Amino acid sequence: METPNSTRWPDLPVDILRSLFERLSYIDFHRAKMVCSNWYLCSKQTLGPKGRSPLLLLSPEEGGCRLYNPEEDRVYVPRRYFSGCRFLGNSGKWFLVADSQSNLYIVDVFSDEKIDLPRLELVSKDGCVHNLEPLGDGDFEEMLVGRNYGIRKSAEELRGRVWVDDKTGDYVVVCRFDRCDYMRFCKKGVDRYSEIQTRVGVNVFLKGQDDMVLNGYNLYVFTPRCSLRNIDLSGKDGFEDVTKQPMFTWYKPFPSAEEKERMRAFKPISESYNIAVTRSGEVLLVHNYTYESTTTFEKHRTFGVYKRQLKHLEDPETSYKPWLVEVDSLGDEALFLDLGITLPADATLGIEPNSIYFTRDDRFRLMPLSFLDICVYNLVTKSIKRFPTLSSKLKLKDAQWFIPS
Incomplete structure (x- = not known):
């Protein structure tokens, strides 16, 4: 008679496999289903993890890639190395x-x-x-x-x-x-x-x-x-x-009096403008500004989000003047600049509302003063969250936020 110790992992009973899969994190679930054909078929019959929290794909200087789950503060090594x-x-x-x-x-x-x-x-x-x-x-x-x-x-x-x-x-x-x-x-x-x-x-x-x-x-x-x-x-x-016609230009925003006062105490380092599309199809302009304290030499980053508003002039049929209106809140959405879109915020999935998920300025165009800065910026509190574990464990040349599904 065979003992339980002689049972091979690929031959585990389906009910045990299902119980195992239901306890795994999103990344571990997808890794486990690739073990063998039996595990893959069982994964199809399992609800699997409900979490779809934002993840980071990391590109270390040594090559290859890693996956990072901020909720677990854990780095995963994918099956494939992706050399070069x-x-x-x-x-x-x-x-x-x-x-x-x-x-x-x-x-x-x-x-x-x-x-x-x-x-x-x-x-x-x-x-x-x-x-x-x-x-x-x-x-x-x-x-x-x-x-x-x-x-x-x-x-x-x-x-x-x-x-x-x-x-x-x-x-x-x-x-x-x-x-x-x-x-x-x-x-x-x-x-x-x-x-x-x-x-x-x-x-x-x-x-x-x-x-x-x-x-x-x-x-x-x-x-x-x-x-x-x-x-x-x-x-x-x-x-x-x-x-759409008639053509109009989206003028960049002028700094407010408060911003001008703050800028006197800091040295500007870099500035960029990006666009993002909301779930409703509205296009937003995102102003990203990096500056350095002239006394402590600490780097700071801030964001401004603007939407376009048309103001009718003399002839409402042919004349338009664009106005940029600052957006104080994204409501129940979070903005992922690496993707250029907004997604529904969900505290149970770790997607923070009114937040901008950011990694770098030059995702689409080369900028000489850009640098990797993995962070989440809250539009309401103006606070910024970073992930010190990444900088202490890995030397990174790039990273991208993504939602697994």
Whole structure:
């Protein structure tokens, strides 16, 4: 007769496995279901953990990646090492990854399920004026169609956004090189990229790109002239620029008297502007300001959130003047700047209301004075929470907030 000690882990009874799975944290649950086929099938019959608290994907200087759960104050090592990879953006548990050979793919960081993407040099012939030729070691040469000389581009300059629908499996990827005059995108069912011009043939207020949010098939681009461009990527044939007319500019906010007084005692270090899209579809402007005390030399960071308001002038049909109104509260939402969206706040899941989840300024564009600063900022109390355990345990070159599902 076999003793209980002789029972192999993969052959544990289903009722015991279910009891085990129900006691695991979200990350451990997804790790456990990958042990074997029997455990995976049992996980499908288990409700699993209810928690979907915000997690951090960490990129240590030594390479690879780690997963960090702030609620547990615990660092996890994923099944896959991701050597030589850069994580450009995420959508839930899915991350847009560029490997050491400059191949792009989307990966589930819990299961290693992978979606391969077309090579960047493979673009559609219609409407494209730029070709990319890989040079090795992550470098490219960008050439205008019909020209025999080009400009060298580094994979380190590559920026990207991704959106994945867990229910349908649909996805969209948008990528660009820093300080480039175009973006490229592809989606499920298409084996090559299409090109979106950001300067040639574009309204002067809509030229360039300082920030970008991909929310489903809607692409929002914040331009250097502080205007907002809206592009619909859902069509079968390319894309459609659905920017609303008449055109108006989103002026940057002026500092208040209180801010000016505070700034006299501090030295400014960096300043940036980003956009974010709420659950209702409203676009917000987020002002991020970093300064240093002139006496203690301590660094401080503060945020301001603004929404756009139109004021009618003489002719309400053709004339508009934009006003920026400061938002004192996000209500029952939390803002994740790495994603550029707001999500429902839920104390049971550790998602704090009226809070901004932040990691760095230059997620989308290169900024010489940017630095990694993993924190949660409360808009109401103006307080900021950091995670000292991370800095003491790991030397990080990057980190991204994400919601596992």
